[in-house]
Amino acid sequence: MSLLYVDRVIVRFGGVTAVDGVNLLARAGEVTGLIGPNGAGKTTLFNVISGMQEPTGGSVSLDSVDITDLPAHKRAQRGMARTFQRLELFGSLSVRDNIKVAAELAALTNVNSIVDEMIERVGIADIADRPAGDLPTGSARLVEIARALATRPKLLLLDEPASGLDEAESDRLGELLRTLAATGLGVLLVEHDMGLVMKVCDVIYVLDLGQIIAHGTPNEIQHDPKVLEAYLGAS
Amino acid sequence: MQQLLTFTIIGLSTGAIYAVVASGLVVTYTTSGIFNLAHGATGMLAAFTYWQLRFDWDVPAPIALFLTLFVLCPLFGALTERVVMRGLQGTTEVVRLSVTVALFAFMIGLANWVWPSDSSREAFLKFFEGNSVSIAGINVSWHRIITFGCAILVAIVLRLVLFRTRMGVAMRAVVDDRNLTELNGGRPDRVSMFAWALSATLAGLAGILLAGEQQLNIEPLVLLVINAYAAAIIGRLKNLPLTFLGAAVLGLLDSYYLAYSDESWFPQSAFGFSLAGIRAAIPTIVLFIALLTRPQSRLRAGIVRFREETRVPEWSTSILGAVSLVAVVVAISGMLTRSNTLLLLNGFTMAIVALSLVPLTGYAGQMSLAPLTFAGLGAIAMAKLPGDGNIATFVLAVVIVAVVGGIVALPALRLSGIYLALSTAAFAVLVTKLVFNQKQTFQSGNIAVPILKIPFVEIDSPRGRLILTATAFSLLGLLVVAVRRSRLGRRLIALKDSPAAAATLGMNLTRTKVAAFALSAGIGACAGALAGDKVSPQQYDFTQSLPVVLLAVVGGVGTVGGALFGGLLLGGNSVLASVVPSLKNLSKILPGTIGITLGRNPSGAATQTAEAFRVLKGRWNLLVFIGAGAFVIWALTAADVLSHWTFVVTGVVWFLAVAPNLPLVVASSSARRATAVVYLAAGLVITAAIDWSTALDVTGQRLIAIVILVAVIGLGAQRIMESGPRVRADSPDVIGLDRDFSGEEIERAERELRVVIR
Numbered sequence: 004m005s006l007l008y009v010d011r012v013i014v015r016f017g018g019v020t021a022v023d024g025v026n027l028l029a030r031a032g033e034v035t036g037l038i039g040p041n042g043a044g045k046t047t048l049f050n051v052i053s054g055m056q057e058p059t060g061g062s063v064s065l066d067s068v069d070i071t072d073l074p075a076h077k078r079a080q081r082g083m084a085r086t087f088q089r090l091e092l093f094g095s096l097s098v099r100d101n102i103k104v105a106a107e108l109a110a111l112t113n114v115n116s117i118v119d120e121m122i123e124r125v126g127i128a129d130i131a132d133r134p135a136g137d138l139p140t141g142s143a144r145l146v147e148i149a150r151a152l153a154t155r156p157k158l159l160l161l162d163e164p165a166s167g168l169d170e171a172e173s174d175r176l177g178e179l180l181r182t183l184a185a186t187g188l189g190v191l192l193v194e195h196d197m198g199l200v201m202k203v204c205d206v207i208y209v210l211d212l213g214q215i216i217a218h219g220t221p222n223e224i225q226h227d228p229k230v231l232e233a234y235l236g237a238s
Numbered sequence: 239m240q241q242l243l244t245f246t247i248i249g250l251s252t253g254a255i256y257a258v259v260a261s262g263l264v265v266t267y268t269t270s271g272i273f274n275l276a277h278g279a280t281g282m283l284a285a286f287t288y289w290q291l292r293f294d295w296d297v298p299a300p301i302a303l304f305l306t307l308f309v310l311c312p313l314f315g316a317l318t319e320r321v322v323m324r325g326l327q328g329t330t331e332v333v334r335l336s337v338t339v340a341l342f343a344f345m346i347g348l349a350n351w352v353w354p355s356d357s358s359r360e361a362f363l364k365f366f367e368g369n370s371v372s373i374a375g376i377n378v379s380w381h382r383i384i385t386f387g388c389a390i391l392v393a394i395v396l397r398l399v400l401f402r403t404r405m406g407v408a409m410r411a412v413v414d415d416r417n418l419t420e421l422n423g424g425r426p427d428r429v430s431m432f433a434w435a436l437s438a439t440l441a442g443l444a445g446i447l448l449a450g451e452q453q454l455n456i457e458p459l460v461l462l463v464i465n466a467y468a469a470a471i472i473g474r475l476k477n478l479p480l481t482f483l484g485a486a487v488l489g490l491l492d493s494y495y496l497a498y499s500d501e502s503w504f505p506q507s508a509f510g511f512s513l514a515g516i517r518a519a520i521p522t523i524v525l526f527i528a529l530l531t532r533p534q535s536r537l538r539a540g541i542v543r544f545r546e547e548t549r550v551p552e553w554s555t556s557i558l559g560a561v562s563l564v565a566v567v568v569a570i571s572g573m574l575t576r577s578n579t580l581l582l583l584n585g586f587t588m589a590i591v592a593l594s595l596v597p598l599t600g601y602a603g604q605m606s607l608a609p610l611t612f613a614g615l616g617a618i619a620m621a622k623l624p625g626d627g628n629i630a631t632f633v634l635a636v637v638i639v640a641v642v643g644g645i646v647a648l649p650a651l652r653l654s655g656i657y658l659a660l661s662t663a664a665f666a667v668l669v670t671k672l673v674f675n676q677k678q679t680f681q682s683g684n685i686a687v688p689i690l691k692i693p694f695v696e697i698d699s700p701r702g703r704l705i706l707t708a709t710a711f712s713l714l715g716l717l718v719v720a721v722r723r724s725r726l727g728r729r730l731i732a733l734k735d736s737p738a739a740a741a742t743l744g745m746n747l748t749r750t751k752v753a754a755f756a757l758s759a760g761i762g763a764c765a766g767a768l769a770g771d772k773v774s775p776q777q778y779d780f781t782q783s784l785p786v787v788l789l790a791v792v793g794g795v796g797t798v799g800g801a802l803f804g805g806l807l808l809g810g811n812s813v814l815a816s817v818v819p820s821l822k823n824l825s826k827i828l829p830g831t832i833g834i835t836l837g838r839n840p841s842g843a844a845t846q847t848a849e850a851f852r853v854l855k856g857r858w859n860l861l862v863f864i865g866a867g868a869f870v871i872w873a874l875t876a877a878d879v880l881s882h883w884t885f886v887v888t889g890v891v892w893f894l895a896v897a898p899n900l901p902l903v904v905a906s907s908s909a910r911r912a913t914a915v916v917y918l919a920a921g922l923v924i925t926a927a928i929d930w931s932t933a934l935d936v937t938g939q940r941l942i943a944i945v946i947l948v949a950v951i952g953l954g955a956q957r958i959m960e961s962g963p964r965v966r967a968d969s970p971d972v973i974g975l976d977r978d979f980s981g982e983e984i985e986r987a988e989r990e991l992r993v994v995i996r
Contacts, residue, residue, distance in 0.1 A: 054741075076742075087738070087739065093731060093735040104728045151743070154743055
C-alpha cells in the first residue's frame, strides 16, 4: 500500500528548477531512501512533502488523500513528522520537554509515558533533563528523532539523521529504523552515509539535478550506470 | 489647478526628505539585519549639531555642513556599529530591536539635556532663506530645490556606490549571505560599519533639510522616521527605487490632505467619530497597509541560535517571592511619603505592563511595541462599563481587551519579526491618534477610572492602591509562572525557538500566537483597569510604550522578576529625577544607556543577577562565611561603630559585590587570588570607613554611590580574576587575513588537525 505518493512535483525558484517532475512512492513498513549529490533538490522535496514549501506544480498525497494544499501543521496532524538537516530543537526547553511538546501537540493521552518510552527507545535517558540547546550534534539528532516519533506518526521523514553520528551511533540508528519499520511505520530517509542507506533501505530513489534518475533495491542502485555517473562524473 | 500644483510641489519635496531618510534605513537593514528605530533620532541630533555650529557659533554654512555630514555623522554611525550593534550578531530580533529603542531613548534624552527647549534660541534658517524661483507661475524656495537636488543626488550616489565600488559589491554580498562573504575573505564587520556611517549621514542630511522647513523640534524630527518606515516597507526593505516612490506618495498624501481637508466635501467624521487625528495617522495607515500586503512569512528552517536562556520557574520560589513581595510592600508602604507612594505605585503599574510582555515577547518571541495601548484600552473599558469598578466590571474589561488583543493580532500574524513589531507600533499609533482623542473615550482630556471594589476591603488611600497593585502584580506573576509551566507555556517557547519544527509537529502557529497576544493584552488591561485615578491619553501614548518595552527587556523579559525589575527601574528613574534635581538630566539618558548595554547581556539583568548567585548554591562553607560577614557588619552597627547609612552601604556591597565573587576567588590561581582578596578587602574597608550619613546628605546621592561602589568593587575583582588574555572575537575564517597567525594559533590548529610535526 502506498503511504506517501508524490506525483510529478515541480519547484521553481525564479529561473532555477530545483525539483523537476519528481514521482516518488513510500510504503508503510518500509524504509525508502532518497539519495543524490549535493544540490540535487532533496531538502526542497522534503520541504514540499512536509508543507514548508509550496510546489509550482504536482501533488502530494498521504494515505490516498491529497494534502498538497494543507499547511504544515495539518499534515502533521494527519500523521507526518520530520527532522531537519540543520537542527531545529527547542533550545530553551529540556530534552524531555522537547519530546513532551510533540506528544501534547499530537493530542495524545498519557503524554508522560509516551515521553519516557521515546527517551528509552532512542537511548537518550542520560541527557533527558539537559537543555536541548547545549547538546552535541549527535545527541541532538537523536532527540529530534525521538521528538518526531512522539507524535506517533505514520510517516517519518528523516533529513540526514546520521550526519554528526559516529559509527556506533550510526549502526544503532540503522537498527532503530529497521525496528520502527517493522512496527508498520513508513520512513523516508535522506542520507549521505551510503553504508547506512544500503543497509536499511528497502527501496532507494536517486535524485540528480531535480529529477529521479533511478529507483530500485539497494542492489540494483549500486549497479546502475546512471547513478555511478551522477556520483562519479562521466565515466 | 494652481493650488493642486503648489501642493504637489510641497508634497514632493516632503517626499524627497522621506526618501533620503528611508534609503538610510534600507542601507543599514540590508547590511546588518538591524532595523534601526533610532534612525530618525540620528537625523534629529544631526540637525541640532548643525544648528549649534551654523547658527549659534556662526560657522560658515559649507564648513558646518561638511563637519556635520561628513565628519560627525559618519563617526557617530561607525561608533554606533562598533560599540553597540556588533555585539548583537546571533541575538534575537527582540534584543536587536530593543537596543535600537534604547539608542532612540538615549538620543532623545541627550538632545533634551544639551539643547533644552528654549524659545529665544536662534532660528534655524532654510538654505538661502528668502530666495525663491518661479516655476510655471509658482514660487518655489531654493531650499525646496536643494531638497530635490539632494534626493536625486542620494539616489545616484547610492546606485553608484552599491554597483560600481568594491565596497558596494561587498555590501550586496553581505546582504545575500554574511557567512559566505566571510568565508570568501570579505569583512562583514567593516562593511556594516561603512553602512552605518553612510546611513547616519543620510539621516543627518534629511534632519537638516527638514529642520529648515519645520524648525528645531525634537518630536517631529524623530517621528519623521515613521514616514520613512512606511516608505522603506513599501520598498520591502531592499528595493531603493520602490522606497523612493513610496516616499513620494507619502509626501503627496500629506500635502493634499493639508490642501483639501478644509473643503466642505471632505468628511470630518465617520460613524460619529471625529477624524481630526487622521493627518498624523496617514503615514501609519500607509505603513499598516504596506505591512499587511506583504506576502505571508514563509516557514523557514535554520534560523538563529539563541543566546538567551530561561529556566522553568519553580512553584516554591515563585510563591515565596510573591508572598514576600506583598509583605515587603505592606511593611514599607506605611513609612513612605505620599509622593513616594505614588511613584512606587507607578512603578508597580509599569511592572504589570512589563509583565504583559513576558508571555508574548519573553516566551513566544513575538515583539510588541504596544503594551501600554492595551493598558489604555483597559482603563477606558473599566471607566465606561457599568458597575462603577466592581469585580465583575474589572473581569469584563480585561476579557474585552484580551479579545480585542487577539482580534487585532489576527491580520498581523501573517508577519514575523520586525514586520510584526512594526505593525504593533502602527496599531499603537492608530489607537492613540484615532481612538484616544475621541469625545467618547477621553472627554475633556482625561477620565476617572474607578477604584476596584473588593468585598469587605475599603481602598481609598494611595497606600491602599499601592498594596492592591503590588498584590495584583504578584497574582498575575503567579499566573504567568503557571502558564510557563503548562502545556501552553511549552508551546510558546517552542514557537520562539523553532517555528518550523513546531509547525511540522502539528502546531497551529496562528492559534498559538493569538493566544499569546490575547493573554498579553489581558494582563496589560489589568494595569489600566487598576489605575484607580484620573488618567490622560498621554499616559498610554505609543512613545511611552517604548521605555516600558526597553526596560522589560533590560530586566529580562523571559522572567517575572525581570518584569518587576524593569517596571520598578522605570518608576525608580522618575524617583531619581525628583530626589536629586541635579541628576535630572542623567535620568533622561539612563534608560537608554542601560538598554544599549543589552548587546553584552541579552538575557537581562534579573537573569544575570540570579546567575551570579546560583554559583553559591550548595557551597555551604561560603554561605556560612557570607552569613558571618553580614553578622559582623550588623554587630559593628549595633555597637555604634558604623552609622546606619554605612551599615546599608557596606551591607549592599558585601552581598552584591563580594559574595557573588567568592566562588571565583576560591577557584582562581594563588597569585590572582591574593590580588583579588586584597582588592575586595580594601574596597570593603574603605566603604565601611566612610560615614555615609555625613559624607553625602541626599538619599539619591547615596543610592548612586552604592551603585558605583558595587560596580567598581564587584566588576573590578571579576576582571582581576579573569584568567589569561581575552579571547579574540574574530571568526576563525578572518584570522590570518588581517594579520599573520601567531605561533600559538598554528600550534592549536595543528593539534586540532592532528598534524604531526617532526
